[in-house]
Amino acid sequence: MKQAVTLKDLARELNIATSTVSRALKGNPEISAVTTARVQKLAKELNYEPNAxxxxxxxxKTNTIGVILPELVHFFFSTVISGIEDIAYSNGYxxxxxxSNENIDREILDTKALxxxxxxxxxxxxxxNTSVYDHFIAIQDKGIPIVFFDRDVPIDASKILSNDFxxxxxxxxxxxxxxxxxLIHLSGPEGLMLSEQRTRGFIQAHQDLGIPFNKEKILRCGDGDAQENYKIIQNTLKKGMKFDGIFAVNDIAAVGALQALQAAHISVPQEVAIVGYSDWxxxxxxxxxxxxxxxNGNEMGRKATELLLEEIHSKDIFIEPKCITLPTKIILRETTLNK
Amino acid sequence: MKQAVTLKDLARELNIATSTVSRALKGNPEISAVTTARVQKLAKELNYEPNAxxxxxxxxKTNTIGVILPELVHFFFSTVISGIEDIAYSNGYxxxxxxSNENIDREILDTKALxxxxxxxxxxxxxxNTSVYDHFIAIQDKGIPIVFFDRDVPIDASKILSNDFxxxxxxxxxxxxxxxxxLIHLSGPEGLMLSEQRTRGFIQAHQDLGIPFNKEKILRCGDGDAQENYKIIQNTLKKGMKFDGIFAVNDIAAVGALQALQAAHISVPQEVAIVGYSDWxxxxxxxxxxxxxxxNGNEMGRKATELLLEEIHSKDIFIEPKCITLPTKIILRETTLNK
DNA sequence: TATAATAATGCAATCGATTACGATAATAAA
DNA sequence: TTTATTATCGTAATCGATTGCATTATTATA
Incomplete structure (x- = not known):
């Protein structure tokens, strides 16, 4: 098997010490111009690459940042990753x-591996479904900074959240x-702070605008795939419940609802309007x-990475955790009446 | 700053050599039961984790596999990754x-970083738009095995492809x-083998089934986003070209076409049927x-990883590159008439 | 000419863990 | 009692690169 070229290989070839090679490669002025030239020439010839x-x-110091997230396929997360990459790469990380695939055990393994x-x-x-946080605390205790994003956690650390409320x-x-x-609200899983905030916003808007509200308006959907929400709306219609608008915890749920309405020949947005979440x-x-x-997933990724790099670069002095909440933006399209 | 616990820390604490600690931790029988117990107890107490x-x-040996792909957000690639993870994790990798974001420069940087x-x-x-392959050859020359997937390349290496033809x-x-x-065909970028194969299949089917074919039936779309294909179909309609079916190189292009048809009040699938690609x-x-x-992205990921692990585990002996082509499956839905 | 200053390079420790080999002590065999 | 054997543990080299501290050789200064 071919082996990668090392400093030692260069040193042997040129009959000098590895320390000299090392210095020559990075243009240390202590090394003579002649030697430096010889070393750099050979390094290029043999295609030398330092062993990270x-x-x-x-x-x-690994100049590496670990990222843990539930699923790659979510459009939102992929935009977050782009933001992370932008900042990380431009800083040499x-x-x-x-x-984690929304799996706590996998998440624990991931933290260990990282x-x-x-x-x-x-x-x-x-x-x-993460409700214990020992694996993160343990990492922090070992001196590795963590910044959380999108989903809030009861941990003393910096966070970049979206203003779900x-x-x-x-x-x-x-x-x-x-x-x-x-209105009715297809809400996310209980305990997930982010979805509870969206629900809170739903309720508060009713109160502020003087619209009556009761708990029956909130329909809880577990995983929130389209199929499940299709059935929920189907059942709700079957029960004869009346509604003219739906706020869904995410776009997938919204699509499930939309299809149930279409199947029942209910026109959208004339009879029932729909708003989703995340702009998939x-x-x-x-x-x-x-x-x-x-x-703004990209912004979230960027901000989170910037904060993390700050903490990395000042490992000695204590940094007060920051919590940044990013604004959201409503994108008006055809499933609602726009006046 | 808190520092991670090392073997040396344990050794100092127990007043024994690091080699003894190392052996004790992995239950080497050369170490007495008493010592082993003491070491393992302390390691647990101090939460020792070996430095990978x-x-x-x-x-x-890093027990790490590098994966380079164009974009994470593509549903197909995310299923490939799941397949890769399945096999890699279960083998301790x-x-x-x-x-790469479909960017050759980024791709070159990625290979170097890996x-x-x-x-x-x-x-x-x-x-x-990769047309030179030196960066991959260089990696191979350093003894690191590479397995390519989904997109074919003129390199002597194992490949897992989908049967695009x-x-x-x-x-x-x-x-x-x-x-x-x-029929008309919204084809992918020239030079991308995969899309040329799909086009070849389009042509061959015409010939085999005795349907006349000419080059005007192929409309080339560059990046292939929905917007672009919307316009292509819009223009085609404006020009008065007649067609009753569309085969699009991917689902995004298909959706663009679909929307253009709907905007023109052309019924799908009655007047024009559509078939996409990749099942987003x-x-x-x-x-x-x-x-x-x-x-089958998952299968592709699994197969590719299995092949790669094989090559990794037999670094010394030469392994003949394999090329596996996975079958595709047509998913019949509503944009075509199913008889 | 003797000494100091400078330039150029080598030696060896270091990061954290592993492992071949050597060393010590205790026990068994002669 | 002396030697061989075994159990147990330590020493040092190693992976690849860096870097503080010598160590030379050369030149400048007194």
Whole structure:
């Protein structure tokens, strides 16, 4: 098997010490111009590339950021990753991405793996059903900074969140202002702070605009795939419940609802209007095009990475955790009446 | 700053040699039961975790696989990643994912970064506009095995491809058999082998089924986003070109075409039928639901990883590159007439 | 000419873990 | 009692690169 070229190989070939080779390669003025030239020439010839492992070990610094998130396939998360990459790469950092698949056990394994690889810091969005946080605390205790994003956690660390309350509030306000006052809400899983915030926004908007509200308006959907929400709306219609607007916790749920309505020959948005959440890629494709709340995933990724790098670069002095909440934006499309 | 616990720390605390600690931790019988117990107890107390960097350096083995692919957000690629994860994790390997963003320069940087991190092997799907392959050859020359997937490359290496010819053939055959004989094809970028294969299938099906074919039936779309294909179909209609079926190189293009038809009040599938490619997530959401060709991404990821691990584990002996072509499957939905 | 200053390079420790080999002590065999 | 054997543990080299501290050789200064 071919072996990678090392400093030692260059040194042997040129009959000098590895330390000299090392210095010559980085243009140290202590080394004579002649020697430097010889070394750099040979290095190029043999295609020498430094071993990042050895460097990391030496410097106790991997220049690598670990990223833990629930699923790659979500459009929102992929925009977050782009933001992370932008900042990380331009600062000379690599990233390692781990999917937890919304699985707490996988998440625990991921944190361990990232620690064992001695990443310089971690960006994490916890899985939906994470309720203990020891694995993160343990990492922090070992001196590795963590910044959480998108989903809130009861941990003393920096966080970049989206203003889910505001999103829920504005979605609901838009529905009400377009004349729909008998709304239902397809809500996310209990315990997931983010979905509870959206629900809170839903309720608050009712109160602020003087629209009556009761708990029956909230329909809880578990995983929130389209199929499930299709059935929920189907059942709701079957039970004879009346409504003229739906605020769904995400676009997938919204599509499920939309299809149930279409199957029942209920016109959207004339009879029932719909607002989704997150502005998935398909939301502008489907017919009618879906009104939704856009979160700035790229910005979230960038901000989170900037914060993390700050903490990495000042490992010695204590840094007060920051919590940044990013604004959302409503994207008006065809599933709501726009006046 | 808190520092991670090392073997040396344990050794100092217990007043024994690090070599003894190392052996005790892995239950080496040369170490007395008493000592072993003491070491393991302390290790647990101090939450000792071995430094993967040091191990990798020592063994010249990182147990890490590098993955290079164009974009994470593509549903197909995310299923490939799941397949890769399944096999990699169950074999004790971690993965590092790099997005090239269909950018050759980024791709070159990625290969370098992965090599510098001394990954044990690489799984790669080249970017759309990659036409030189020196960066991959260089990696191979350093003894790191590479397995390519999805997109074919003129490199002597193992490959897992999808049978794009078959997919294009069956899509076209289905359209013709459902009574549509005046088809057009929204084709992918020139030079991308995969899209040329699909086009070849389109042509061959015409010939085999005795349907006249001419080059005007092929409309080339560059990047292939929905907007672009919307315009292409719009222009085609404006020019008065007649057609009753569309085979699109991917689902996004198909949706663009679909929307252009709907805007022109042309009924799908009655007047014009559509077949897409790749079975994106949204394809079963939209209305009408899209008939498409499904590629088994998970299987592709699994097979590619298995092949790569084989090559990694037999680094010394030469392994003949294998090329596996996976079958595709047509998913019949509402954008075509199904008889 | 003797000494100091400078330039150029080598030696060896270091990062954290592993492992071949050597060393010590205790026990068994002769 | 002396030697061989075994159990147990330590020493040092190693992976690849860096870097503080010598060590030379050369030139400048007194």
């Amino acid at each position: 492992l050895a460097l990391s070990l030496r410097h106790s 690599n990233i390692i991405i781990c999917q 620690f064992n690889h001695r990443v310089d810091g971690i960006l994490a969005c916890v899985s939906r 505001e999103g829920g509030y504005n979605a609901t306000k838009h529905l009400i202002e377009s004349g729909k006052i008998n 890629q398909f939301s502008s494709f489907i017919s009618p095009r879906l009104t939704t709340i856009r979160q | 960097l040091a191990l990798s350096l020592r063994h010249s 971690n993965i590092i994912i790099c997005q 090599f510098n991190h001394r990954v044990d092997g690489i799984l790669a799907c080249v970017s759309r 078959e997919g294009g053939y069956n899509a076209t055959k289905h359209l013709i058999e459902s009574g549509k004989i005046n 997530q949204f394809s079963s959401f939209i209305s009408p639901r899209l008939t498409t060709i499904r590629q």
